[in-house]
Structures are given as structure tokens and as C-alpha cells.
Amino acid sequence: MFLRKSIIALTGLFLCIFLIVHLSANIILLLPQETARGLYNAYATTLRESFLIKIVAYVLYLSIILHVIYAIQITFKNRRAKPKKYLENKLRQNSSWASQNMGLLGVAILLFLVVHLANFWARIKLGLGEGVRLDDNGHVDVYEVTYSLFQNSYYVFFYTVLMVPLGLHLHHGFKSAFMTLGFYHKKGLNILAKISLAYAGMMSIGFGIIPLMVYLK
Amino acid sequence: MKVTFKIWRQENAKSNGGFQSYEVDGLTDDMSFLEALDHLNEILVGQNQKTIAYEYDCREGICGQCGVFINGRAHGPLDNITTCQLHMRSFTDGQTIVVEPWRAKAFPVIKDLVVDRSALDNIMEQGGYISAKTGTAPEANAILVGKDVADKAMDAAACIGCGACVASCKNASAALFTAAKINHMNSLPQGKQEAHRRVLEMSRQMELEGFGSCTFTGACEVECPEGISITNIAEMNARRAMAKWHNL
Ligand code: HEM
Ligand code: FES
Numbered sequence: 214m215f216l217r218k219s220i221i222a223l224t225g226l227f228l229c230i231f232l233i234v235h236l237s238a239n240i241i242l243l244l245p246q247e248t249a250r251g252l253y254n255a256y257a258t259t260l261r262e263s264f265l266i267k268i269v270a271y272v273l274y275l276s277i278i279l280h281v282i283y284a285i286q287i288t289f290k291n292r293r294a295k296p297k298k299y300l301e302n303k304l305r306q307n308s309s310w311a312s313q314n315m316g317l318l319g320v321a322i323l324l325f326l327v328v329h330l331a332n333f334w335a336r337i338k339l340g341l342g343e344g345v346r347l348d349d350n351g352h353v354d355v356y357e358v359t360y361s362l363f364q365n366s367y368y369v370f371f372y373t374v375l376m377v378p379l380g381l382h383l384h385h386g387f388k389s390a391f392m393t394l395g396f397y398h399k400k401g402l403n404i405l406a407k408i409s410l411a412y413a414g415m416m417s418i419g420f421g422i423i424p425l426m427v428y429l430k
Numbered sequence: 431m432k433v434t435f436k437i438w439r440q441e442n443a444k445s446n447g448g449f450q451s452y453e454v455d456g457l458t459d460d461m462s463f464l465e466a467l468d469h470l471n472e473i474l475v476g477q478n479q480k481t482i483a484y485e486y487d488c489r490e491g492i493c494g495q496c497g498v499f500i501n502g503r504a505h506g507p508l509d510n511i512t513t514c515q516l517h518m519r520s521f522t523d524g525q526t527i528v529v530e531p532w533r534a535k536a537f538p539v540i541k542d543l544v545v546d547r548s549a550l551d552n553i554m555e556q557g558g559y560i561s562a563k564t565g566t567a568p569e570a571n572a573i574l575v576g577k578d579v580a581d582k583a584m585d586a587a588a589c590i591g592c593g594a595c596v597a598s599c600k601n602a603s604a605a606l607f608t609a610a611k612i613n614h615m616n617s618l619p620q621g622k623q624e625a626h627r628r629v630l631e632m633s634r635q636m637e638l639e640g641f642g643s644c645t646f647t648g649a650c651e652v653e654c655p656e657g658i659s660i661t662n663i664a665e666m667n668a669r670r671a672m673a674k675w676h677n678l
Contacts, residue, residue, distance in 0.1 A: 214643045215633065215670060287643060291601035294535050294642030300436075300449065301528045303502035304600070307509075307652035313600055315645060389646040395668030397661045 214290065217283045222390035224276040229387055229412070231273055236419045242359060243426050253359075254352035257337075261353075281323060288316040311381040312389070321378035328371065332362055363427040372424040380417025387412055431457040431518060434526040435470060437482055440539050443546075447539065449528075463506060463516040464489060464496065467529075483542040489514045491655060494590030497597070498543045499530040504594040504653040512592060512655040532593050534602035536640040547593050549639040550607060556635040557628035558611045560620050573619050586614035588656035595650035601642025606650040608636045609666035610658050616669055626673035633670055 241253045260266045304313050311318065335341045337355060348354040362368050388402070388409040396402065432455045440447025454470050461469070464486055471481040487495040496513040500506035506516040521527060531539050536549040575583075587610070595606035612629050615621035621628070637643075644663050651660040 214637055215667070218643050219667075219671075291603075291642035291645070294602040294640055295533060295600065296535055297533045299499055299502065299530050299533055301502035301530075302499075304649065306503060306507075307598060307649040308647035312645060312647035385646075392646050392660075392664035393644075393667060395664055395671050397664035397668055399659070399661055402661060402664075 214287060217287060218393055220279055221283050221287065222393040224280040225386050225390050227272070227276045228280065229383065229390075231276075232383075232416050232420075236416060239420070239423050242356075242423055246360075246430065250348060250354070250356040250360075251350065253356040254348050254354055255350065257355040258352045277326070281319070284316065284319055309385060311385040315382060315385060318378045318382040321375060322382055325371075325375040325379070332368075333358060360427060360430075363424045366428065369424045369428045373421045376417040376421035379420070380413045383416055384409055384413035431459060431521075431523050433457060433466075433518075433521060433524065435467075435529060436526055437529045437543070438531055438539075439482070439542055440531075441541065443538055443540055451526075457518055459517070459519040461518045462489070462514060463500070463518065464514050466518055483540075483544045485544050486514055491515045492590060494592035494655075497532060497592040497594055499528075499532065499597060501528050504532070504598040505592075505655060509652050510655055510657045512590075515655075532597035534593075534596050534641070536602065536604070537593060537596060545593070547591070549641070550591050550593065550604065552639055553604065553608055553632050553635045554611065556631040557624065558615065558632065560615065561624065562620075575618060579617055583614050583617045586610040586617070586658065586662055589614075589654075589658055590656060592655060594653040594655065596641065598649040598653040599642065599644075600647060600649070601645060602640075603644045603650075604636050604639070604641040605644040605663045605666070606654065606658060606660065608632055609662040612666050612669060613662050625669070626676050629666065629669045629673050630677075633666065 238253075238256060241249055241256065243249070244252065304310075333355075336343065336358060337345055337353065345358055346354050348356070363372070388405050391405055392402070396405075432453065435452045435454060436449050437452065438447060439450045452470055452473075454466065454473065457466050457469060464484070467482060467484060474481050484498060485495045487493040489496070491512045491514060494512070497505060498513055500513065500516070505511055505513045507520055508516060529543060531537075531543045532545045532547075534545075537545040537547055540546050589607060589610040591607065593607070596602050596604050599605075612632055615628060616625040646660065646663070648660055651658060
């Protein structure tokens, strides 16, 4: 379990870095319509054509798969270690809700991922569903896929609300991963707890607000 | 002072068990929690009923023998104390107090509130010692230990093995206990020789006993009577990684 737990931590941290890059790129979506279209599509094309990004993408798929499989395994094993629950258990007095519910939060993120990948990845990369047009520069119009999706208020709601469990998962997960990997410097961990909060806040607010802003464009 | 105790009663390891309520009058603020249970047992004896089984030895917070789950917290509502150090003034008149045994697969209930904590001893047997005949107490300055190292080792050595970390952990992980024992020994010069073997075997035994793994919820360090820091677990992970690397 130590090895598997370390893999959850390593893949989790890799996903954390991915989220920073992903969010940074998505800021383009907030620019005026046609500027955003040009830049976003050009960026997407560059990524698609890069060999390095191809490797990173496979590492990303593998990370998600390993993270999820091991997390589910470890959650069930941990549950078996405590077969009988207490009649009364005041968990809020000794620990955070997020830390107690990483599995549940993970399932919420997984639900998000399935929908998110179906909306973008399946349509753009796998060519499933409605075809994607090219823009004036001959780039695949990824911007249009995003823009049209976020004209639908149900999707906007879904994309925004599910950033709450993401934020909670990251708030605990980011700092926990360092401890799993053996970082035990006390002062460093106090600073890390603050970084973790700031990071989680930025990711959930950042990703959560973009669909809203696009909707209101 | 009058309270209602709602207590887990279980005849033996095989029987099912369940909660039973007892209204107890004649308690005072300055009674310890264990004295309140003693008082209840005296009443039960008077009524010719079976007394409630619970563990204790020193009653001064040093042996680690006592320990029950009280109103949803290991060792009761206060942070960082043992059950024997808890007093009735922490409760209000007329309150219902739920008392449950430690819950973990590795800690089977023996009777009522008493659980079998041998699993912790089994972890200790895998290296919670130094395999050298020490003879009589050696001259204190024969092996020099820096103050910072001595302090840190002492903080970890303070663990009294009560099991509150396991009891309060959602995964019933014994990581805080195991880490405290490993770090105590491995940070001192006398423990260095067997450091790698110790960390690998003790952490392995922890898993074999059926304890869960650590999610760093931090519940353990809040309930630990000795306030042993959760950073000990991160340190154990680091020591484990180093030992693995060393053995490659
Ligand atoms: C964007 C996606 C995700 C990121 C960035 C992420 C990040 C992390 C990080 C950094 C940790 C800390 C590892 C540790 O405590 O050592 C973690 C733990 C965890 N993750 Fe994720 N995660 C993501 C998605 C998921 C998904 C989809 C699931 C499950 C279906 C999941 C389930 C878990 C669980 C159960 C844990 C806690 C394991 C434990 O300590 O008991 N995560 N995650
Ligand atoms: S009886 Fe010894 S610690 Fe409580």
C-alpha cells in the first residue's frame, strides 16, 4: 500500500501541474471573441502537432487511470480496516471534511472528467459526434466548441459547480501528497498548507469562473 | 450531577453486543470519567447486575491502558488527553454520554469497552527495540546525543500506545504509533545500526495486522494524549523510502 499510495501522490501532483498549465491557457477564453478564437485555436493546433505534448498526453492519461484505480483500491482497503463505525463520531472536531471524503470528492471529479472528455476530447480528438469546423486560419475551431457549449446554461452550471469538489480535493490532496512522499519539515509544511489553500482556491475559482464569463460574453 | 451513560455492552469477542443506557445520579464535577464509571459499576453490583468492563492502570495519563470513544471523540471531548485525565466537569448536568470501544478490524472487542491491542505489540516485535545486550545502565555521556536530536526522539518516545490514533482514524491506520516508534529509535545513535530493517519491517507488520493506510486527515494528532505530531508519519515515509533505496 505504501507504493500504491506514493503513486497516488505522484500522479496527483502531476495532475496538479497539468491543471496550472490548462488554466493558464484557458484564460485566453476571456479575451474578446475573435482574438480569443484566433489565439486559442492556434494554441490548440500547436499542442496537437507537438511530439512532446503527445508524450505528455499519454503520461496524463496513464496518471488519471493509475490515480483512480489505486485511489479506489486504497479507499476500499481502508474501509475494510474499520468495519464497524461509531454511533457518534465528531470528525469535524479533529479533521477537515475534505480530508475525510477524498474518495467521494474524487468520484465527483471523475463524473466531471467523463462529461468534460465527452464534450471536448471525444469530439475534437476522436471525431465523435458533430464535426468541428476550421476557422479562418485553417485551424480546428476548438474555440467554437467551447463557446457553443457554454451557451447552454445547464453545462455552465455543471462546469462551475463541480469545481467545488475539485477545490476541496486539491486543498487536502496537494499538501497530503508531499507528506506521503516524505516531506516532514514542520515549518515547510505550515507554508505548504497555505500554498495548498491558495492553489486550490485559484484552480477552483479560475476553472469555475471561465464558463460563466464565456456564457455572459 | 446526573448523566445518562449510553454504553456499548458486549459479552465476549463472539457475541454481537449493543448499546445500553444507564441513568446515573450522585456524580460530582471533580470526579474523573473513570471514577464516574466506577460509581456506575458499584450501582450495578448493588443491583446484582454484570459490571461494565473497561481498562485502566495508572490513572495518571502515563500507561496508555485506558481509552474509550466518548461522545464521538477518542478519549472524550478534550484534545490531547487520556480518558483517565478527563473529568465530569467537561460534561453538563443531564447530558447523555455515549461510550464506545475503539473501533478497528485490528482491535477486536474482548468485552464491553475492552479491545485487544496486541496488534500494536506485534508491530513492536518487528523492531521496536535494539538487539544488543545492554547490561547495566551505561555511563550517560559514553554516546553523545545532541539536544535537538534527544528532544525529537523524546517527543516520539512519548507515545504510550493507547491506540487513540487508530481509534480516531477513518482508516484505522496505526501510522502515527508506528512512525513514533520508528522515529524514536532511528534518530538515536543506538538505533542507527538497524534503522533500515526496523522501518521496513515495522511498517510491513502494520499492514499485515490489518490497519489501514494514512490519508493525513490529522485526527490522530488531535486525539493523541502525547500530542505526537503527524509530521512523524511523513518522516516515517521518508525513512522508508531511504531504506528501500539503500536495499536496492
Ligand atoms: C484533476 C484531477 C485530480 C487531481 C489533480 C488529484 C490530486 C490528488 C492529490 C494531489 C492527492 C493526494 C495524494 C496523497 O494524499 O498522497 C489525491 C488523493 C486522492 N485522490 Fe485525487 N486527484 C484527481 C482526481 C481524482 C479522481 C478522479 C479520483 C477518484 C475517483 C481521486 C481520488 C483520490 C483519493 C481517494 C485520494 C486519497 C487517497 C488517500 O489518501 O486515501 N482523485 N488526489
Ligand atoms: S489509566 Fe494509565 S493512561 Fe489512563
